[in-house]
Amino acid sequence: MLRLTLARVAVMAILVGTMTGQNGLGAEKKVPVTLRYLGTAGWEISDGATVILIDPYVSRINGPPPPGGSGSRIAGDTRPKVGWDDIATPDIAAIDSRISRADFVLVTHTHYDHVLDVPHIALKTHASVIGTESTENVMRAYGVPEEQLITVRGGEDYDFGVFSVKVIPSIHSALDHKRYFSSETAPATLKAPLTLKQIHPEGGTLAYLVRLRGHQILAFGGMNYIERELEGLQPDVALVGAAGSRKEIYDYTGRLMRVLQYPALVIPTHWDNFLLPYNASQQTAVDAVQKFVQEVKIASPNTNVIVPKYFEAIVLESAAK
Numbered sequence: 148m149l150r151l152t153l154a155r156v157a158v159m160a161i162l163v164g165t166m167t168g169q170n171g172l173g174a175e176k177k178v179p180v181t182l183r184y185l186g187t188a189g190w191e192i193s194d195g196a197t198v199i200l201i202d203p204y205v206s207r208i209n210g211p212p213p214p215g216g217s218g219s220r221i222a223g224d225t226r227p228k229v230g231w232d233d234i235a236t237p238d239i240a241a242i243d244s245r246i247s248r249a250d251f252v253l254v255t256h257t258h259y260d261h262v263l264d265v266p267h268i269a270l271k272t273h274a275s276v277i278g279t280e281s282t283e284n285v286m287r288a289y290g291v292p293e294e295q296l297i298t299v300r301g302g303e304d305y306d307f308g309v310f311s312v313k314v315i316p317s318i319h320s321a322l323d324h325k326r327y328f329s330s331e332t333a334p335a336t337l338k339a340p341l342t343l344k345q346i347h348p349e350g351g352t353l354a355y356l357v358r359l360r361g362h363q364i365l366a367f368g369g370m371n372y373i374e375r376e377l378e379g380l381q382p383d384v385a386l387v388g389a390a391g392s393r394k395e396i397y398d399y400t401g402r403l404m405r406v407l408q409y410p411a412l413v414i415p416t417h418w419d420n421f422l423l424p425y426n427a428s429q430q431t432a433v434d435a436v437q438k439f440v441q442e443v444k445i446a447s448p449n450t451n452v453i454v455p456k457y458f459e460a461i462v463l464e465s466a467a468k
């Protein structure tokens with residue numbers, strides 16, 4: 148098991164290292180960047196000094212399934228069942244055991260499987276929260292201080308010194324066989340406690356290109372994208388939504404690989420069944436995601452694909468030549 152992990156990491160080091168870096172920042176790239184999958188669309192990205200979280204959701208409540216029924220509850224689940232009209236309650240113990248620090252939290256959209264844990268994480272770590280007006284209004288409702296809130300709409304390219312982030316306009320997964328649609332935005336007048344429904348107005352969807360230590364990591368929060376918004380990007384790592392609703396999209400994986408100019412590494416995200424606790428089997432999802440891996444291999448044979456395990460370190464070594 149350990150040997151397998153190390154092998155995975157080593158392969159990564161070679162493939163990513165040889166294909167990154169259009170900016171010549173060789174020295175900068177000698178510092179490894181580590182990615183950890185938190186489940187759902189959640190990631191921790193760190194160079195050891197700066198910690199960036201994307202859609203961190205570790206509470207994994209027994210909540211309602213997305214429209215169209217992808218993912219399902221399991222029999223015998225002892226966790227309390229949470230409905231839309233129940234108070235949104237993150238699992239503080241789970242968050243505190245999994246997440247000790249963060250400098251920035253990037254949120255793709257205001258759905259509970261992306262945003263439920265963010266107010267507590269922001270209050271605890273004092274991280275800046277980058278997200279839509281809808282996401283920031285949910286933060287305000289929980290008393291996250293204004294100086295931590297960075298509201299974006301897509302199109303921004305912000306420099307934070309140690310890293311920069313390009314905010315990319317995007318679109319939500321075509322759930323419910325393309326019948327999903329939301330134009331809702333959380334209002335500025337909200338005050339906690341909020342119901343699950345109140346923290347779940349999509350508010351538009353974003354993707355993020357994180358540039359850190361010479362790497363360019365493109366992160367999606369679901370199974371869709373706007374192709375023209377991705378033109379010219381050359382990420383070496385792409386975190387690509389890989390759940391079944393991608394099949395609603397025309398040539399989802401092929402178009403994406405081509406427009407991104409064949410990234411060195413693709414890691415599927417939002418492919419697991421987030422309605423299950425961490426210790427439940429994800430074998431159904433693991434089996435299903437193999438089809439996505441094949442799609443990438445067909446569209447981009449030189450791309451390395453890693454199906455991430457929860458909390459396992461994926462180290463992007465540099466090409467230190």
Ligand SMILES: [Zn+2]
Nearest residue numbers: 256258319369
């Ligand atoms: Zn969503």
Ligand SMILES: [Zn+2]
Nearest residue numbers: 258260261369
């Ligand atoms: Zn989601």
